[in-house]
Amino acid sequence: MAASDRTVLQFGPSSAVTSNITAKVHPLVIFNISDCYVRRPDQAERVIGTLLGSVLPDGTVDIRNSYVVPHNEFSDQVALDIEYHHTMLKSHLKVNPQEVIVGWFSTGLGVTGGSALIHEFYCREVPNPVHLTVDTGFRNGEGTVKAYVSVNLSLGDRQLAAQFQEIPLDLRMIEAERVGFDILKSTSVDKLPSDLEGMEVLMERLLTLINDIYKYVDDTVEGHAVPDNSVGRILSETVASLPKLSPPAFDKLVNDSLQDQLLLLYLSSITRTQLSLAEKLNTAAQMP
Amino acid sequence: MANTMARSFLQVAAAEEVAPPLRVVQIEGLVMLKIIKHCKEFSPALVTGQLLGLDVGSVLEVTNCFPFPIQEEDEEIEADGANYQLEMMRCLREVNVDNNTVGWYQSTMLGCFQTAELIETFLNYQENIRRCVCIIYDPSRSNQGALAFKALKLSDSFMDLYRSNNFTGEKLREKNLSWVDIFEEIPVKVSNSALISAFMTELEPDTPVTQRDYDRLQLSSSPFLERNMEFLIECMDDLSVEQQKFQFYYRSLTRQQAQQQSWLQKRRDENKARKAAGEEPLPEEDPSNPIFKPIPEPPRLESFLIANRIANYCNQINGKFFDKARDCFQKGFRKRLRDSDGPTLTYSQHPSRMTETTILFCYWNFVSSISSREREREDVLDLVSSTPMSHSVWIHATNS
Numbered sequence: 001m002a003a004s005d006r007t008v009l010q011f012g013p014s015s016a017v018t019s020n021i022t023a024k025v026h027p028l029v030i031f032n033i034s035d036c037y038v039r040r041p042d043q044a045e046r047v048i049g050t051l052l053g054s055v056l057p058d059g060t061v062d063i064r065n066s067y068v069v070p071h072n073e074f075s076d077q078v079a080l081d082i083e084y085h086h087t088m089l090k091s092h093l094k095v096n097p098q099e100v101i102v103g104w105f106s107t108g109l110g111v112t113g114g115s116a117l118i119h120e121f122y123c124r125e126v127p128n129p130v131h132l133t134v135d136t137g138f139r140n141g142e143g144t145v146k147a148y149v150s151v152n153l154s155l156g157d158r159q160l161a162a163q164f165q166e167i168p169l170d171l172r173m174i175e176a177e178r179v180g181f182d183i184l185k186s187t188s189v190d191k192l193p194s195d196l197e198g199m200e201v202l203m204e205r206l207l208t209l210i211n212d213i214y215k216y217v218d219d220t221v222e223g224h225a226v227p228d229n230s231v232g233r234i235l236s237e238t239v240a241s242l243p244k245l246s247p248p249a250f251d252k253l254v255n256d257s258l259q260d261q262l263l264l265l266y267l268s269s270i271t272r273t274q275l276s277l278a279e280k281l282n283t284a285a286q287m288p
Numbered sequence: 289m290a291n292t293m294a295r296s297f298l299q300v301a302a303a304e305e306v307a308p309p310l311r312v313v314q315i316e317g318l319v320m321l322k323i324i325k326h327c328k329e330f331s332p333a334l335v336t337g338q339l340l341g342l343d344v345g346s347v348l349e350v351t352n353c354f355p356f357p358i359q360e361e362d363e364e365i366e367a368d369g370a371n372y373q374l375e376m377m378r379c380l381r382e383v384n385v386d387n388n389t390v391g392w393y394q395s396t397m398l399g400c401f402q403t404a405e406l407i408e409t410f411l412n413y414q415e416n417i418r419r420c421v422c423i424i425y426d427p428s429r430s431n432q433g434a435l436a437f438k439a440l441k442l443s444d445s446f447m448d449l450y451r452s453n454n455f456t457g458e459k460l461r462e463k464n465l466s467w468v469d470i471f472e473e474i475p476v477k478v479s480n481s482a483l484i485s486a487f488m489t490e491l492e493p494d495t496p497v498t499q500r501d502y503d504r505l506q507l508s509s510s511p512f513l514e515r516n517m518e519f520l521i522e523c524m525d526d527l528s529v530e531q532q533k534f535q536f537y538y539r540s541l542t543r544q545q546a547q548q549q550s551w552l553q554k555r556r557d558e559n560k561a562r563k564a565a566g567e568e569p570l571p572e573e574d575p576s577n578p579i580f581k582p583i584p585e586p587p588r589l590e591s592f593l594i595a596n597r598i599a600n601y602c603n604q605i606n607g608k609f610f611d612k613a614r615d616c617f618q619k620g621f622r623k624r625l626r627d628s629d630g631p632t633l634t635y636s637q638h639p640s641r642m643t644e645t646t647i648l649f650c651y652w653n654f655v656s657s658i659s660s661r662e663r664e665r666e667d668v669l670d671l672v673s674s675t676p677m678s679h680s681v682w683i684h685a686t687n688s
Binding site: 065271278 | 316317318321322325326329352354355356357358372375376379382383384385467481483484487488513517520524527531591595598599601602605
């Protein structure tokens with residue numbers, strides 16, 4: 001920064017890098033944090049721990065795993081069990097060497113004074129750690145998850161303070177997790193959903209979507225709803241993208257695949273009978 | 289009074305604690321997510337990890353887990369592995385996680401997990417822990433849409449038999465043990481703490497449009513089926529090899545018996561001749577003669593495991609819905625696709641043909657709702673009802 005006559009207190013990101021950071025969180029991390037919070041020792045108000053993950057090439061921080069670190073908090077002092085932190089880090093690195101420290105988390109809504117000290121500690125481990133707060137107290141009536149990076153406030157050359165700046169957070173789920181999302185929501189599920197039930201649920205969702213679209217189109221045509229050209233264009237594109245198969249062609253397509261599947265079914269049923277036969281041969285043979 | 293009380297207390301204490309049979313395995317959502325993540329990250333390599341939890345009555349609760357690092361062949365695996373385990377357990381203990389081992393989990397590829405190593409590991413675990421389960425997760429099947437978690441344990445009868453090394457045909461017939469009895473599958477229940485479910489409900493995206501899990505509706509199950517068929521064919525080959533071993537054994541056994549008979553006959557004749565000549569009769573047995581050496585029976589374990597694997601593949605191929613399909617069909621599934629606004633479609637479906645029929649319904653429904661032309665609707669209707677289905681799928685369209 002060019003020297004000027006008056007020193008100016010600089011808010012805001014001092015470099016382009018901090019303004020572009022976003023964070024992606026896997027739900028596993030939230031689960032882990034909630035579980036640790038539920039299991040915390042009685043006198044602790046909040047739990048603190050390390051976040052593991054990686055930094056993607058486009059600058060987003062991908063938070064994939066976490067573990068809690070025991071700590072003690074007094075009025076303005078914080079004591080973190082550093083040895084535990086390093087041991088756990090080593091163990092985790094043994095399993096997955098790509099997951100490195102990317103930051104730390106704490107439960108509770110805001111950022112407190114103690115957090116700054118802990119953040120400094122993590123700054124020594126990783127250049128720009130991300131601080132994640134998970135509000136387990138539901139103070140705002142909802143569970144807020146926020147991520148911060150620390151930005152240095154400097155007055156000229158002097159470091160004044162570090163400001164925690166919020167960065168956009170994205171909750172991300174991989175395919176398999178989404179499959180089980182419904183069962184992760186409730187407090188108890190009696191059995192895992194099978195293929196059939198999962199398919200059913202999906203079909204119903206698809207149908208509701210189609211129903212909504214149908215209703216919307218109806219309303220627009222009759223003049224109840226405001227016509228929106230872009231939506232209309234998207235809809236017509238979607239409809240046009242359905243493959244235009246003549247009935248005989250569609251017929252043949254369905255029948256062919258049906259026949260293949262029936263053949264496989266037949267083969268596998270034969271195999272099963274063969275199995276029971278083999279079993280009989282194996283154990284029932286009597287030698288005089 | 290005190291005496292009788294004390295005695296009954298003593299009696300109770302002395303009486304063997306009969307463990308209630310394991311009925312259900314209760315997994316926490318956290319554990320499932322961890323397992324899914326670990327297996328998916330390293331697929332197609334197979335990975336394992338340890339399960340921690342509590343054993344409560346007839347429910348085995350699994351509350352946490354940690355993964356095992358992939359072991360290189362040339363390092364000192366034993367010490368490292370044990371150290372890693374101890375450290376993890378110690379660290380988890382400090383944060384109040386139940387560090388009670390209740391089993392292990394492993395990932396599998398399309399379900400070929402029934403191996404001799406699995407049985408060995410089970411026996412190892414069983415020595416230290418009274419009750420343990422193995423959770424099998426199949427990431428490739430989960431890509432198809434089902435959450436492929438299975439909790440397995442060895443059946444007790446099999447374990448006793450195996451431990452006593454009495455794995456011969458005689459014993460098996462005695463106990464009526466066949467290949468289905470080796471593994472017992474235990475139903476899995478998922479539980480979550482209230483805090484977590486609050487969070488999840490909170491974080492769920494608002495509109496279903498953003499949920500991009502329509503990949504499951506993709507009907508191209510052919511790569512999956514192909515791989516299944518490949519594995520099935522390989523297993524059939526293995527099974528035939530095992531069968532041949534048995535055939536060989538029986539053939540050689542018969543041959544040996546025939547040889548023994550002829551030798552015995554010769555001896556008897558010789559003895560008669562000797563008696564006539566007044567000499568000592570020779571013994572009727574000769575242990576040093578090689579034809580009396582008992583031929584070892586080939587182990588049956590492998591063929592049992594192969595049979596298990598084949599059954600698994602068959603189940604997976606049979607439309608993936610085979611067993612559940614039977615239940616659904618018995619329930620007499622009827623569903624109304626659309627409400628009274630437009631043409632309604634009622635169908636009674638045979639679930640093994642679900643995939644084809646559902647795409648037909650959607651197409652029909654979509655076309656009929658978008659296009660108001662009677663002609664087009666009729667065309668599609670003809671198509672749908674004329675598609676020959678060998679099982680009973682009736683589609684009645686009623687115009688309301």
